[in-house]
Amino acid sequence: MKYLLFIVVLVAVVITAGCVGGNKETVVTSTPTPQIVYTTVLVTPTPTTSAGIDNFTEAHTLYSQSVDLANGGNYEKALKTADDALALQVPQLVPVIQSNRAGILVMLGRNSEAITAADIALSSKDNLTTVFSIAYFNKGNALKNLGRIDEAKAAYAKAHELDNSLVSPL
DSSP: EEEEEEEEEEEEOOOOOSSOSSSSSOOOSSSOOOOOOEEEEEEEEEEOHHHHHHHHHHHHHHHHHHHHHHHTTTTHHHHHHHHHHHTTTTGGGGHHHHHHHHHHHHTTTOOOHHHHHHHHHHTTOOHHHHHHHHHHHHHHHHHHHOOHHHHHHHHHHHHHHOOOOOOOOO
8 A cells, every 4th residue: 555645733722621511420620720732743644545535635624623613612513523524434533533522522521422532542553642642631631520530640640641741730
């Protein structure tokens, strides 16, 4: 299989903002922490077949739109757009999209789903340190919101181990 080199700019927003939404899973906290934005370049091999390039390009475009929507606070639409990107079944993008989805789901108060999305991102066999660090941090946020503090601390510690600029809010 031949590979075409695509450069994907990953912008992930990690926000720990206490209570969002009225979801039963959400635990109210009184101290929001600041927004942290990370940018990195992810180099991804992509099949050179026409269908593969088209799906990759469309999925990447949808992923980028999802990030922009989340950064703008439009979490419902961001989630729908991320789900549309996943529906194109581009394996190279699944970890980064799921890591982003985890953060969006936290902001929607859908913490159990956020943990699942983070775990999917973390199940990748590729060496995606930045994606993993953000997935662990988002998982920590979801666990904290569910009151599972010991597990949250462990997830935050793993995120910090991979990226020392990610500091636990606990």
